[in-house]
Amino acid sequence: MTTAESPVRGGAPAARHSTAVPLAPPRRLLEFTIDDEPVRVPEGSTILDACRAQGKDIPTLCQGDTLTPKNACRVCMVEVEGSRTLVPACSRRAEAGMTVHTDTERARHSRKIVLELLASSVDLSTTPRAAEWLKEYDAKPDRFGPQAARLNEEPKVDNDLYVRDYDKCILCYKCVDACGDQWQNTFAISVAGRGFDARIAVEHDAPLTDSACVYCGNCIEVCPTGALSFKSEFDMRAAGTWDESKQSETTTVCAYCGVGCNLTLHVQDNEIVKVTSPHDNPVTHGNLCIKGRFGYQHVQNRE
C-alpha cells in the first residue's frame, strides 16, 4: 500500500506526512451518520476510520494499520441500517447516507459472544486490551464449561529468533498477509486445515528452519496476540523477568545498509529485548529484514 492510498483517519488528511511523499489527490467527502451524529469522511474511508475520527473506541483484533482489512475476527461489528447482518467496521467502506449504530444491544451482544468464544478457546493473556474488553462487554468465557474445546497447542521453539505459540493464535491472518503479497512476498506461512482445526503453518507443517521463512520478523510485528514473539521475550516471560514498565523505547536508524529503516529498540535493564519498527514510517511501514529485526547482539556485546 502506498502512502497515497493509505486510509486517512478523519479530520486532517493532508497533514499526516511530510512532503517527501506525493500527496494524494483531494478526495470527496461523504456524509453519513454514526450514532445519530452526522459525520464527514473522505471517500474510501472505512466505518472504523470514521468512528476513530469521532473518538469512538471500537474493539479490533485482526485489523492492522498497515494491512488490508481481513475482517476475520468479527469483534468490530456495528449495525448498519438496511443490512440483514451486522457489518465489520474495519472493512466496510463508508457510503453516503449510511446510518451506523456502533453501540446497540445487538452489536454489543455480538462483540460479547465473539470475545467469549475467543477467550474460551485461546490464551488471550498477552493480547493487549483483551482483559479490558472482556470486562467492558461482561464476557464470561468460563460459561462454556470446563470441557469446552481449546487449542491446547505447545509453543513451537525451533529456532533462536522467534517462537510460535499457537495456543494464543486467533487466526487473524495478519501474519499470512504480511508474509505474503502484502509486504514480504516470501509466502512462507499460510492457514492449513479447516474449521476449528485450522492452524497457521509453513509448508508440510515442518519446523520453521525447513521452511521458506527468511526471519524478517514482520509477522511478529503484526501479530495482535503475542502468538508470535521474539525468543528473547518468550524466554523472559517464562523466567518471569519480562517487565514492560521497566522498558524504554528508542527509535533509531538501522546501520546495516543504506535504506535507512527505522528501528525501535525496546530496552530493559540496559539490554535490547526486542526490536520493532514504526508503522507510520513511509519507507518501511513497520517492516524490517532479519538484520534489522534480530541482528542487535553486537550492540550489547561488551567483550
Add this chain to the structure above:
Amino acid sequence: MDLHFGDSKPTDEERAAVDALLGPPESAWEAPAGEWVDRSADDLRWARGGRPARDRRDLLLPGLHAINDRVGWISDGALDYLCRRLTVPPAEAYGVATFYAMFSVRPRPATVLHVCTDLACAAHGAAEVCAGIEQRLGAGSGVHIERSPCLGLCERAPAALAVRAGDPVRTAVAAPATVESAVLAATSPDSADEEPPASLAVPQAGDPSLVLLSRVGVVDPASLDDYRAEGGYTALRRAFDIGPAQVIREVTDAGLVGRGGAAFPTGRKWQATASQPDHPHYVVCNADESEPGTFKDRVIMEGDPYSLIESMTIAGYAVGAHHGYLYLRGEYPRALARLEHAIAQARSRGLLGDDVMGQGYAFDIEIRRGAGAYICGEETALFNSIEGFRGEPRSKPPFPVEKGLFGKPTAENNVETLVNVLPILTMGAQAYAAIGTQKSTGPKLFCVSGSVARPGIYELPFGATLGELLELAGPPEKLRAVLLGGAAGGFVRADELDIPLTFEGTREAGTTLGSGVVLALDDTVPLPRILLRIAEFFRDESCGQCVPCRVGTVRQEEALTRLLERAGAEAEDDIALLREVGRAMRDASICGLGQTAWNAVESAIDRLGAYA
C-alpha cells in the same frame, strides 16, 4: 517472489500424474529438485515462473486431484513438484491441500470408502452399516473408511462411495448400501453392481406435465441426438434469434429467482453482469450441491446433462461471457463422467467452441471438481476454490456481478436455476410465469427423503402444499416433523403440512424453502441425535475463517452433546447458551454457513419442543 521449494522429490508416478495434466516440463529448471542433469543450452536462457506460470494458479486444484487420484494421497515431494510447475508457494498449496476433505497429506491406502452418516442415511440405519463395514474392513484390508457428510444419494439411503486411486481412478457406489455391497464396492470397484439409472430417482418420470424433469428417463443421457429430438437446443436457437438483451428481459419477466436457497432474481443478476464495463465476463454454474438431503442437481446432471450445457451457453450469451466454469462437487463421479461426455459431444458438433451454432458466438465450458467442502457452494468461496486458493468466502461487497471469478464480473447460478431458463425461452416468459404463484413463478424441484415410501426428486408448480408433496411420496404413518431446506433450513411440525411451498408462503410460516429439501422424520427417529448430527456437520464444514462460525459451531455441538441426556429444566441453561451463541453466529459470521448454522436447531427447539 522468490519461492523456496524444498528438496523432497516426487515419485515417478506422482510426477507422471502432474505431467499428464500440465504436460512435460519445458525446462530442466521445472524438473523435480535435484534433477538438473539434462539441462540443455536453452535452459540457460530460460526464466523460471513469471506471469505465464503464475497465471495457471487455477490449475492447483486439478493438480491436487491428479495426484490424489493416481496415488491416493499427496506427499511432500508431489506437492512441491506441483508447486514448482505452477510457481505456487508450497505453504499456500499445503494450506489448500489440507482444506479439502477428499485429500490427504498423510499416507493412506489407495482405496477410500466414504460412508454417508448424514441425515437421510442416518434415518436409514447408516450407523449399523458403518459399524459393520468397519468390522469387516479393519486394519490391513487396504481400505480407508471415512464417515462422510451427505453424498447426495438420499433417495437410496444409506449410501457409500468407494474411490480407488490409480490410472485411471475407479469409483463405485453402493446405495442402498449393505455391509456386503459396500465392502464389495471398496474391495472390487470394477465388479460392483452398476448404479440404477437416474430416472429411478424421479418417481414421476414419464409424467407429461413435467417441465424440468421431462427428459429424465426419456432420453439417453449420452446421446446428443436424443436430446435434440426431445426439444434440446431449441431454447438456445431462440436465444440467438432474440439477442442477449431480450434473453435477459424474458428471464426477468418470467420472474425466475435463484433456486440455490437465496432466491435472488436471476434476470437482475444477469443484467448487472452484462452491463459491467470490465471484461471478460464469466458464467459459473454452481453444481457443488452439498446441502444434506439435496440431490436434485445430481439427478439432472446424470439424467439430462445436455440441458445444463445448453442453459449455461444461454447464460453465457446473455451476460457476454465466453468462458463458463461448471464447479461440480467431488463426490459425484457419475455426473462428472456424463457431463464430460456431453461437453465433448457438444464441442464436436459445434454447440460449444469458437462458433456456437454458426452464430459467431464463442463459448466453452470447463468442469472443475470440488474436493469435499460444503463451504465451496458459497458463491465467493467457490471462486476462491476455482482460482486455487482455500475455499474461504470473500466479504461482500464487492458482489460477484462486479468482481467475481478472477476479479471479473461473474454470473453464478446453480444447476436448477439454469435449467429453468430453457422452458422460459421455449414457452415464453408469460406462459412460464403463469405456472406457480404470483410471487413464486415456475416449476420447483423438491428432494424428498427420510421416512417416506417413494423418496426422490419431485417437480411441482410453486404453491402446492407440503402435505400434497408428501402425499405423492407416501408419508409415514406417524410423521413427527419435516426438515425443510436442509441443514441450513428449519423443522416444521406434522400439523403444519398446509404450508404452501412458495418463497412467500414459507417465509410467512417462519421457515424457508432453502435448497428444496423435504426430509420427513417419523416418530422413531431420535430428534436430539439428528440435531447433534446437524451441529457436527456445521462444525466439520466451517472453513474456520471467522470466529463466530469457527468457535461458535464447536460450542453449539458441545451444548447439543450435553443435551442428548437432558430435557426440561435441566436443559434450560444450555438452550439459553445456544440461543445467545446462535444469535451472534447469525449476526456476525462472514457467510451463509455460519449465519444459518443455528436455524434448524432453533426451529426444533421452538417449533417441535425438542428438549421440552
